[in-house]
Amino acid sequence: MSKRRLAILDTAARLISQQGFTHTSVDDVIREAGLSGKSHFYHYFPSKEALGFEVLDRQFGRFTDRGLAILREPMIEPLDRLSLFIDTLVALQRERDARNGSPFGNLAGELADSHEGFRQRLDVVFERWAQQLQSLLWELHDQLREGVDTARLARFIIAALEGGMLMTRVTRDVAVMEGIGADLKRFVATHLRDGKLLLRTVAERELAQSAT
Amino acid sequence: MSKRRLAILDTAARLISQQGFTHTSVDDVIREAGLSGKSHFYHYFPSKEALGFEVLDRQFGRFTDRGLAILREPMIEPLDRLSLFIDTLVALQRERDARNGSPFGNLAGELADSHEGFRQRLDVVFERWAQQLQSLLWELHDQLREGVDTARLARFIIAALEGGMLMTRVTRDVAVMEGIGADLKRFVATHLRDGKLLLRTVAERELAQSAT
Numbered sequence: 001m002s003k004r005r006l007a008i009l010d011t012a013a014r015l016i017s018q019q020g021f022t023h024t025s026v027d028d029v030i031r032e033a034g035l036s037g038k039s040h041f042y043h044y045f046p047s048k049e050a051l052g053f054e055v056l057d058r059q060f061g062r063f064t065d066r067g068l069a070i071l072r073e074p075m076i077e078p079l080d081r082l083s084l085f086i087d088t089l090v091a092l093q094r095e096r097d098a099r100n101g102s103p104f105g106n107l108a109g110e111l112a113d114s115h116e117g118f119r120q121r122l123d124v125v126f127e128r129w130a131q132q133l134q135s136l137l138w139e140l141h142d143q144l145r146e147g148v149d150t151a152r153l154a155r156f157i158i159a160a161l162e163g164g165m166l167m168t169r170v171t172r173d174v175a176v177m178e179g180i181g182a183d184l185k186r187f188v189a190t191h192l193r194d195g196k197l198l199l200r201t202v203a204e205r206e207l208a209q210s211a212t
Numbered sequence: 213m214s215k216r217r218l219a220i221l222d223t224a225a226r227l228i229s230q231q232g233f234t235h236t237s238v239d240d241v242i243r244e245a246g247l248s249g250k251s252h253f254y255h256y257f258p259s260k261e262a263l264g265f266e267v268l269d270r271q272f273g274r275f276t277d278r279g280l281a282i283l284r285e286p287m288i289e290p291l292d293r294l295s296l297f298i299d300t301l302v303a304l305q306r307e308r309d310a311r312n313g314s315p316f317g318n319l320a321g322e323l324a325d326s327h328e329g330f331r332q333r334l335d336v337v338f339e340r341w342a343q344q345l346q347s348l349l350w351e352l353h354d355q356l357r358e359g360v361d362t363a364r365l366a367r368f369i370i371a372a373l374e375g376g377m378l379m380t381r382v383t384r385d386v387a388v389m390e391g392i393g394a395d396l397k398r399f400v401a402t403h404l405r406d407g408k409l410l411l412r413t414v415a416e417r418e419l420a421q422s423a424t
Contacts, residue, residue, distance in 0.1 A: 020322060022235050099325045105378060109321025110232060112381035113311050122382045152391040155379060156372070159392050163375025166317060167367060169324035170334045179364040180371050187399045 005044050008033045013055045017100060020110045021052050021118070053121060059103045060125050068132045078139040079192075083185055089161055090181040094174045101165035104129075109166075130154040140192070148191045160184050217256050220245045225267045229312060232322045233264050233330070265333060271315045272337050280344045290351040291404075295397055301373055302393040306386045313377040316341075321378075342366040352404070360403045372396050 011033040015024040026048050030041050045051040070076075070085045093101070100106075104125050111118040133154035137144065144150075164180035223245040227236040238260050242253050257263040282288075282297045305313070312318075316337050323330040345366035349356065356362075376392035 018326065020232060020234065022232065101321075101324075105375075106321050108378050108382045109313075109318050112313075112378070114230065119382060119384070123384075126379060126382055149391070152395065155388055156392055156395045159375030159379050159388075160368070160372045161375065162378055163317075163371030163373065166320050166324070166374055166378075167338060167371050170320045170331060170338055172331070172335075176367055176371075179361070180368055183364065183368045183399075187395075187402070190399070190402045 002044075008035070008041070008044055008051070009055055009058060012051050013059065013103075016052065016055060017103060017106065021107065021115075022110065024048075049117065053117065056103075056107060056118070056121055056125070060128070063104075064128075068129065071132045071136045078136050079143075079188075082133075082136055082188060086161070086181045086184055089165070090174070090177050093165060093168050093177045098168045098172045098174050098177070101169045102162055105162040105165060108162075126155075126158060129158055133157055143192050143194070145191055145193055153188070153191060157184060157188070160187075214256075220247070220253070220256055220263070221267055221270060224263050225271065225315075228264065228267060229315060229318065233319065233327075234322065236260075261329065265329065268315075268319060268330070268333055268337070272340070275316075276340075280341065283344045283348045290348050291355075291400075294345075294348055294400060298373070298393045298396055301377070302386070302389050305377060305380050305389045310380045310384045310386050310389070313381045314374055317374040317377060320374075338367075338370060341370055345369055355404050355406070357403055357405055365400070365403060369396060369400070372399075 008029060012024065012029050015028055015032060019028075026038065026041055029035070029048075029051070030037065035041050045054070067085065067088060070088060071081050073081050073084075076084070104122060107118060108122050112122065113119075130151065131154075134150045137148075137150040137153060160180060161184070164177050164184075167180070168174060168177040220241060224236065224241050227240055227244060231240075238250065238253055241247070241260075241263070242249060247253050257266070279297065279300060282300060283293050285293050285296075288296070316334060319330060320334050324334065325331075342363065343366075346362045349360075349362040349365060372392060373396070376389050376396075379392070380386060380389040
């Protein structure tokens, strides 16, 4: 991909995260990316919408590589991977001073009702995220209680994390996200046959973390 | 309050829910509310911001009266009240065909990073909501396991519900919200001394509901 095209995508991602997709105009992108004018922009992207979709694709690609990849890490036990994944999202909120939150949640909040193209693409994003979680839960199959609906549990995990990132942005308090992450681990542990043991392990781990 | 003022607030609430606060202009409100012009608008509200704050206040007032009121219903057992409250939010998503979601979550998604005035007001909204949940959890005090952090649990409940409403808007599938509501009840039950019994009760209740 050309450097210029990448620069436009990065600029658009920043603008969309700051002011939303609707409020980001092609003129904003042209100005902020230092393009010479509209024909310069349309040389790279057929429309603002096409640019927006590609921004979302790239964000999900990055999330897949850096975030969801943890869920597939072969050298780590499945439950530890899930725990690490949750910790990663908490750490991200900490690094960002509780700002920004999830690009998918933000776009969903803005566009789920008003823009069918984005709604469908976000539906795919959350579905793929849920599938990754579900694959991990299948690996845990032998340890899960009977009758656990892994698809539903995967969706619950995403909802709690998305809601947590939203609450954290509002409170500007990373402790909110930390609490939600810890509670989510507890909730997952209640789906295990030996839930009590794992509940203790999670609690011990937290204790060890808080001591460092 | 004058009829005209109310009509402006209702119009603004609808426009903000459809296109966001940032994208809703005073001109939009003037046109949609049938006002004669800017001076007519400014006769009622000093600024678009003041109008937006009052829209949020009214939405939280309505939520307090119709939603949170269930949490304080003196004739119903605390745990049943919490269950009914969750069911109410699920039913609301069903009625709305999974559109719109939470006005607080939507505003938070749009403005938490960019508008300090809205961020602070939304922080108060979520704090009051959490306090209502916490009061109910305090009522359950004797039934709760030792060491339950009621403030944290209250925040978790809100995060899961907000995340659930967001996911439901994206999937357009109320079953997602139903699953999250049911899982949330299960999670609350794990905080009770006699969690197993209440887990069964919730499951039985679901069974009874699905049979009707």
